[in-house]
Amino acid sequence: MTQAFWRTIMSVSEQTFSQLPYVRPDLSALKASIDVITSTLDASPDAEKTLAAIRSWNSVRMQFSTMHSLAEVRYTQNVADTEAKSEKEFFDAEYPTITEWFTSVIKRILASPHRDAIVGAFGNLFIKRLEAGDRTFDPSIKDLLVEETRLCTEYSDITASAKIDVDGTTYNLSSILKLQIDLDRDVRLKAVKAQYAWLEQNSERIEGIYDRLVKLRTERAHALGYPSYTEFRYEEFGRVDYTANDVAVFRQAVIDHVVPLVTRFRQAQARRLGLDQIELHDERVQFVDGNPLAEGDHDWIVDKAQRMYADLSPETHEFFDLMLQRELLDLKTRENKATGGYCTSFPTYGVPFIFANFNKTTHDVEVLTHEAGHAFQAYRSRTYDVPEYLWPTAEACEIHSMGMEFLTWPWMDLFFGKQTDKFRFYHLQGALLFLPYGCAVDQFQHWVYANPSATPAERNAEWKRLEGVYMPWRDASSVPYAAHGTQWQFQKHIIEAPFYYIDYALAQTCALQYWQRSLEDRTQ
Structure with a gap:
């Protein structure tokens, strides 16, 4: 070149x-x-x-x-x-x-x-x-890295190509979530059962991929002199100023202070829905008349977002107009599209890119503002000529994204109209509900890499145990395969980006502080 x-x-x-x-x-x-x-x-x-x-x-x-x-x-x-x-x-x-x-x-x-x-x-x-x-690198581990990437790609191919049939209609892992907020409880249960039936059909492949990944990663860490993959990954991931012990203290604080609070949230949710107890297929529905939804489709949401970012600041106005003019957003879900959402950038071209899967849920607006937070940071860093400074480390990256979710609150009426207060409740409560789940994902991975010889069944049992610690309200009795402790297999970060999850929980606590301060004085 x-x-x-x-x-x-x-x-x-x-x-x-x-x-x-x-x-x-x-x-x-x-x-x-x-x-x-x-x-x-x-x-x-x-x-x-x-x-x-x-x-x-x-x-x-x-x-x-x-x-x-x-x-x-x-x-x-x-x-x-x-x-x-x-x-x-x-x-x-x-x-x-x-x-x-x-x-x-x-x-x-x-x-x-x-x-x-x-x-x-x-x-x-x-x-x-x-x-x-x-x-964290030596030529001796090159073959292990190639195999690790191949296995992650195999997992991505499996999840991206998922075809889940419900009453003659085919869904993927993104679009089926729309059914899981249906007001008809039977529809929700059918959708969740279908999703876990797909997982059970693919469990041997997914559990096999993960088992090989855990062993490969452990071998790589040992080859470079680390006692376990955990210590290796903390260093590889750029965590230069906090340790696994610090994270354990944070997780315990969530257990002590947040879990009791959000357990009461789940009890209140059951009362709102007229249920004795929330079950797994009820967890996504917060209101008896339905979750708040944007009042328009993909193009309508993007149009409102353009107006929002034009009002927010001159800098965000310039940024989002560029994203639209240069078609740097891919938000519609479709067949064979990878699951989830992310933001990346093209340093030589000086532009970011947003990838997401709109599925006609509240999350459509949340994921757009979240990834726009990443993209705005990348856009503002575009003139840096040191690769290490184009993006901060992961926990700081997520402050930008989660902070943007809250800093755009004054414009949520553009998307939700009369449902705006309902959305704000949904979003704020969701931020707190997430913390225990995020910590469960993190503690699960610490256990996995401390026990690299564990069997798939033992991993599922540990996840089930952690659900009891962090999500004591969870009742998956109507979905037997979920009741075995298999939900973690849907969390692609666990497979593809180990230990990249506590970052969201750490950042959420900072984003909530941004929200509080924005209520006190937005000019600051």
């Missing part, structure tokens, strides 16, 4: 997402660029030449990251697209080797006699992140 090519790339400032150029990285050219950088650093250059070499390396990494992100997005848009899957498989197979090349630069930077100049130019966090990257 020549400099002339990248100058051409930078000229695409008005192109839509579908027009953004994608070129599979030329590995020979990439290796040659890395060799030039390492040769420069090996020649004992002065501080100025050292900094110039690091800037060249940062540029190479951002160019590579842009193509990688484009390939990932296009694959998740349609996991059945053979061309998109081929590009993803290229990155999956070659990424460990490219990481090895990048690590060769890291080692030279860390050994440089110009440490003070490097810190002065790029910050101390830059060095800390490089040190963590150096400690």
